[in-house]
Amino acid sequence: MSVVLVINSGSSSFKYQLIAVDEGSREHEVLASGLVERIGEPTGAARHTTPAGTSEIERRIVDHTDGFGVMTEAFREYGPDLDDATVAAVGHRVVHGGKRFFAPTVITAGVEQDIDELGALAPLHNPPNLEGIRAARRVFPDVPHVAVFDTAFHQTLPPEAYTYAIDAGIAEKHRVRRYGFHGTSHKFVSESAAEFLDRPLAELRTIVLHLGNGASACAVRGGVSIETSMGMTPLEGLVMGTRSGDLDPAVLFHLHRQAGMDIAELDTLLNRRSGLLGLTGTGDMRDVQSAADSGDETAAAALAVYRHRLRSYIGSYIAHLGGVDVIAFTAGVGENNAQLRAETLDGLAHFGILVDADRNAARSRDTRIISTDDSAVTVLVVPTNEELEIARQTLSVS
Structure with a gap:
C-alpha cells in the first residue's frame, strides 16, 4: 500500500488524514486523522486520532506553518511515525480550479500562482487552501504535493449547461460561467454506486x-x-x-x-x-x-x-x-x-x-x-x- 497525507485547509483550521491506499483496488486504511483549529486566536486546539485513541491539546497556534508543526509533533508522539510510514505524497483539497485545472495536478510554484489568481473566483476558499499548501510544502519539502480541485469533475459539462445568458463579452472577460463544486464527492459516490451494484x-x-x-x-x-x-x-x-x-x-x-x-x-x-x-x-x-x-x-x-x-x-x-x-x-x-x-x-x-x-x-x-x-x-x-x-x-x- 502507498501512504498519502490528505490536507483540507480552511482560513483558521485544517483537517488531515493519513491514508494507506492499495492502488490496485479500492482497499484502504485510515492510519490517523486530526483537526487543527482556531489558528491565530489566543488559544488554538488540535485533535489527533489513531486506532489507539484520541489526543487533544490547547495552545496558541500562530499560523498554518505552526499548525503543521503541531500536527507533525502529534504524529511523532502518538503515531504513526511519518518517517516509518514513508509518505508517498501530500494531497490537498482546492475548491476552485476555474477552467485551468481539470485533473489532479502536481503543485509547482506556477500552480501555486494559478491557485492564488483563481482566488478571485473563490475568495473564501482558495486563499486558505493555498496557505495550507505553502505551509505543508515547507514542512514536507521532499515529497510531491498534489492539488485535487472540487471543480475538476464538472469540466465535462456541455456549453449549454455551463453558460449563463448574459453579455458574452463580459462573461468571457470576467470568467462568468458555471463551474460546479463538490466534484470530488460526486465522483466518489457515482463510482462507488456502480461498484456496489456491480454494474x-x-x-x-x-x-x-x-x-x-x-x-x-x-x-x-x-x-x-x-x-x-x-x-x-x-x-x-x-x-x-x-x-x-x-x-x-x-x-x-x-x-x-x-x-x-x-x-x-x-x-x-x-x-x-x-x-x-x-x-x-x-x-x-x-x-x-x-x-x-x-x-x-x-x-x-x-x-x-x-x-x-x-x-x-x-x-x-x-x-x-x-x-x-x-x-x-x-x-x-x-x-x-x-x-x-x-x-x-x-x-x-x-x-x-x-x-x-x-x-x-x-x-x-x-x-x-x-x-x-x-x-x-x-x-x-x-x-x-x-x-x-x-x-x-x-x-x-x-
Missing part, C-alpha cells in the same frame, strides 16, 4: 445528492458530470445550512435600493444568514428536523422549501439524463436523515422511484439500497469519502 459505470444514469451544510446535486451519465446545481460559486442551487441557493438576482437590487444594503452586507446575507438558518434561526438540519417533528410550523415550512428545491433538481436531471437508473444520497444530511429522504422522493412513483420504509429507516454506516425490490430506479445511501478520493487521485499523478 458498468459507463451504462448508468445517476443523480447524486450531496446534502450537508453545503449541498449540491449532480447528474452523472456514464461516470461523466453533465449538469450540477452549484454555479460560478457554491452559492447557487439547493437550499443549504446558511446559503440561499437559487434566487432571483433582482432581489439584490431591491434590497440595495429599499434596505440600503451594500455588497458586503448582501454577500453576508446570502452566504451566512440564509438557507435553513435564515428561515428558522438554525442552520443545523438536525435541529430543524427535530423542531418540525415537535410541531414547529416554521421549521416544517423550511423543510418544505428545502424538499421543493431538491425535487425540482431531481426532475430536471431526469429530463437531462433521459431517465435515471440510480439516485444516491450522501453527506451528513443525505446519509443520516431518513425522513427527509422519504419525503423528498414521496409521490415520484410515476418516475419508477419507490422507497422501502424499513430499509430507509435502518441505520448503517455502509452503502445500502433503500428502494423497494420492484422500484425501477435504485435508490442508495452512499457514505462519501472525499479524503480517500483525494488520496487516490494524488497517487494517480505523483
